Amino acid sequence: MSLKINQKSTLAVAAIAVAIALTGCGTPTTEGAASAATSTTEARKTVSPQEAEAKRQADAAAAKARQEAAAAEAARVQALEAAKKDPATYEQLSERDFALIAKNPGSATGRKVVVYGRVTQFDAATGTTQFLARTAPFAGDKYDYDQNTFVVGDTAALIANVVEDDLVTMYTEVLGSYTYDTQAGGSTTVPKLQVNIIEVTGSA
Numbered sequence: 001m002s003l004k005i006n007q008k009s010t011l012a013v014a015a016i017a018v019a020i021a022l023t024g025c026g027t028p029t030t031e032g033a034a035s036a037a038t039s040t041t042e043a044r045k046t047v048s049p050q051e052a053e054a055k056r057q058a059d060a061a062a063a064k065a066r067q068e069a070a071a072a073e074a075a076r077v078q079a080l081e082a083a084k085k086d087p088a089t090y091e092q093l094s095e096r097d098f099a100l101i102a103k104n105p106g107s108a109t110g111r112k113v114v115v116y117g118r119v120t121q122f123d124a125a126t127g128t129t130q131f132l133a134r135t136a137p138f139a140g141d142k143y144d145y146d147q148n149t150f151v152v153g154d155t156a157a158l159i160a161n162v163v164e165d166d167l168v169t170m171y172t173e174v175l176g177s178y179t180y181d182t183q184a185g186g187s188t189t190v191p192k193l194q195v196n197i198i199e200v201t202g203s204a
């Protein structure tokens with residue numbers, strides 16, 4: 001009788017242990033529960049009025065800075081465009097300065113200079129936005145212009161009324177050098193200028 005009671009007790013204890021183990025498998029760990037509680041707390045956290053106002057002010061300041069930067073850039077571009085059309089912003093060259101530019105146009109890139117010349121080619125081969133000219137640092141007879149020069153118009157409209165053999169005064173910006181093929185079958189490298197103001201003064 002005593003043996004049977006012990007066996008039943010053992011079975012009861014084992015059953016209780018199994019039940020506890022099974023119940024534990026479905027229960028979240030302490031760490032998991034804490035993490036879930038933290039996430040819930042963060043999700044429910046609200047932004048204070050002070051924080052919202054600080055963010056609004058920061059966003060407004062950033063937007064204002066962007067607007068001011070855009071306005072400053074627009075003003076800079078406008079000033080540059082205005083200067084392009086102002087003859088007073090171009091330098092008159094001496095013969096030596098002109099010769100140095102012709103020798104090494106790349107070193108003078110960006111300089112705004114006045115040159116005089118005779119248009120030698122402006123046709124279907126050159127297109128409507130550029131032409132070839134013989135130039136010099138001063139106005140003279142058509143035979144006084146001996147520097148071959150490649151000239152690009154700031155716009156096609158600017159040089160629309162220019163034709164071959166025109167004598168011109170040009171307010172230009174040095175762009176560097178330009179190499180092109182010649183009719184003789186070779187190539188030549190010449191100064192490249194962008195003309196921003198042009199005056200036709202006669203015809204050769």
